[in-house]
Amino acid sequence: MKILVCVSKTPDTTSKVAFTDGNTKFDEAGVQWIINPYDEWYSLVRAIELKEKDASVVIHMVTVGGADTEPIIRKALALGGDEAIRVNSDSTDSYYIAAQIAEIAKQGGYDLIFTGKETLDYNGSSIGGMVAELTDAPYISLATKFDLEGTTATVTREIEGGEEVAEVALPAVVSCQKGMAEQRIPNMRGIMAARTKPLKVTEPVAADALTAIVNFELPPAKAGVKLVDAENVEELVRLLHEEAKAI
Amino acid sequence: MSVLVFIDHADGHVKKSSLEALTYGAKVAAQLGTSAEGLLLGTVTEDLAALGKYGVTKIHQAANEALNNLDTQVYAAAIAEAVTASGATVIIFSHTPTGKAVAARVSAKLKAGLVTGACALPDTSNGFVVKKGVFSGKAFANVSINTAVKIISLNPNSYMTVAGEGTAAVAPLAISAGAAKVKVTAVNKVSGDVPLTEADIVVSGGRGLKGPENWGILLDLAKVLGAATACSRPVGDAHWRPHHEHVGQTGVQVAPNLYIAVGISGAIQHLAGVNRSKIIVVINKDPEAPFFKAADYGIVGDAFEVLPKLTEAIKKMKASA
Ligand SMILES: Cc1cc2nc3c(=O)[nH]c(=O)nc-3n(C[C@H](O)[C@H](O)[C@H](O)COP(=O)(O)OP(=O)(O)OC[C@H]3O[C@@H](n4cnc5c(N)ncnc54)[C@H](O)[C@@H]3O)c2cc1C
Numbered sequence: 001m002k003i004l005v006c007v008s009k010t011p012d013t014t015s016k017v018a019f020t021d022g023n024t025k026f027d028e029a030g031v032q033w034i035i036n037p038y039d040e041w042y043s044l045v046r047a048i049e050l051k052e053k054d055a056s057v058v059i060h061m062v063t064v065g066g067a068d069t070e071p072i073i074r075k076a077l078a079l080g081g082d083e084a085i086r087v088n089s090d091s092t093d094s095y096y097i098a099a100q101i102a103e104i105a106k107q108g109g110y111d112l113i114f115t116g117k118e119t120l121d122y123n124g125s126s127i128g129g130m131v132a133e134l135t136d137a138p139y140i141s142l143a144t145k146f147d148l149e150g151t152t153a154t155v156t157r158e159i160e161g162g163e164e165v166a167e168v169a170l171p172a173v174v175s176c177q178k179g180m181a182e183q184r185i186p187n188m189r190g191i192m193a194a195r196t197k198p199l200k201v202t203e204p205v206a207a208d209a210l211t212a213i214v215n216f217e218l219p220p221a222k223a224g225v226k227l228v229d230a231e232n233v234e235e236l237v238r239l240l241h242e243e244a245k246a247i
Numbered sequence: 248m249s250v251l252v253f254i255d256h257a258d259g260h261v262k263k264s265s266l267e268a269l270t271y272g273a274k275v276a277a278q279l280g281t282s283a284e285g286l287l288l289g290t291v292t293e294d295l296a297a298l299g300k301y302g303v304t305k306i307h308q309a310a311n312e313a314l315n316n317l318d319t320q321v322y323a324a325a326i327a328e329a330v331t332a333s334g335a336t337v338i339i340f341s342h343t344p345t346g347k348a349v350a351a352r353v354s355a356k357l358k359a360g361l362v363t364g365a366c367a368l369p370d371t372s373n374g375f376v377v378k379k380g381v382f383s384g385k386a387f388a389n390v391s392i393n394t395a396v397k398i399i400s401l402n403p404n405s406y407m408t409v410a411g412e413g414t415a416a417v418a419p420l421a422i423s424a425g426a427a428k429v430k431v432t433a434v435n436k437v438s439g440d441v442p443l444t445e446a447d448i449v450v451s452g453g454r455g456l457k458g459p460e461n462w463g464i465l466l467d468l469a470k471v472l473g474a475a476t477a478c479s480r481p482v483g484d485a486h487w488r489p490h491h492e493h494v495g496q497t498g499v500q501v502a503p504n505l506y507i508a509v510g511i512s513g514a515i516q517h518l519a520g521v522n523r524s525k526i527i528v529v530i531n532k533d534p535e536a537p538f539f540k541a542a543d544y545g546i547v548g549d550a551f552e553v554l555p556k557l558t559e560a561i562k563k564m565k566a567s568a
Contacts, residue, residue: 166430
């Protein structure tokens, strides 16, 4: 059983979001980078749990990014997993990134591919579906629970207003979110082991970028809060009804 | 050239988010000087011709019961056939669980550029540029799609449904898609509740409510407002509320007309999931709570005193309206 876990780096959740170069570039000054939480807490940890149950499971991670992603990959390796592959390319186009991952997936012959449900920076939530299409595999998105019985996976996924349980025979692609596993902190042994785990760098294959970011905008600032006295909730109701027309 | 809108449905009914997508698709078509059509995979009990009032001229329906369950491979193949049959150059999805899963697949299949989570009409004055939320609601990006066929998934609650006059022609669509590989074995719906991402009003509670036994006052408020309920991450983590209610950067992102936050401090990760709400009301006993900076209206006070009074006052207002 071979699992490929897709990981990406994303700014720390407390980062100030600002832009440079005429609002065309994210301002990286002072930004701390983390592993995208959906990739780390949910897909990677769930893969590690599967390996803990069955030692024959092999976990590879893949990231599409420049050399600056390596500290993040080492951190991911410190949590667990056997080796990492970095496709040496910077891109913000989902299709281009998915094409790179699909290429790694085809070469590695994986039974299972995990992605996070989305990244916290570009919020695309499309890599999983695209990789599934490019590798002609079934896709289950927004998984909150994943169990394996032989080569059949039972997956609980979010649907609007509830959840659905589905079965699929591997190989398959699954996007993961809260519920799949609990966050873990790497321990000293993991951190030491990660230093010597293989981190292979490969060059990208030719693929088209189908979209391009023109520029960024910040949301307009709020006008400021109107405070209502706690003894006068009727006034809040009046404002919400007459002024905001929200109730 | 035309615009094709994917119509999602559940329990025999077209989803509200799809009505928004139809309205949006009709607007995009008008902008491009063409017509909008809908595509429905599966069966519904309502009259599809009536969807013409949202501005679509034709609905393609593959009325195959097996399509009532989502298998993205089957869906993507069917949609690709419909795109060829209708000659569509723009495809619209809702950015909902189904839409997210299918749009990405169709994008890769057709090699058609995709922008997910769009929040405004495309700018077609120079190319085709779509605005979407990025950095979990902290910013927007304008993204140009550079392929002949373009795909947009529209954020729920970001485009208001407009119903006018008109009926749509309903055309059966024969598709040759194969058997589903994903087998749905159970569906668990939280019955009676308003789905969080579709809700007009969301009432959300944080650690300030102290424990799950205190949620009654929040549920009462939600009930008089017909609102969905949500919570902050620690509340979900502590299992005071089900984890699908957790909103924020690492939870569900919502954009209702009205978001009422009770006993939530307003951490940056929480705000990231709710700052697209049109109106934010904060009830917190600490006047220094950061949430007040992101709010439109606020009450500095104890939730245990304020909520019951607020619920009563709304009841009164509704009774007299
Ligand atoms: C990587 C990362 C991701 C995260 N993602 C999320 C996320 O997606 N969503 C999220 O919500 N959080 C997230 N967090 C956690 C976030 O940083 C905050 O810790 C969390 O939002 C705080 O929840 P809270 O406001 O309910 O609790 P607290 O911060 O403890 O605030 C409780 C509030 O209640 C008020 N209060 C107390 N008693 C009363 C009363 N009787 N009446 C009225 N008010 C009262 C207090 O004044 C206080 O402001 C994340 C954190 C990290 C590090």
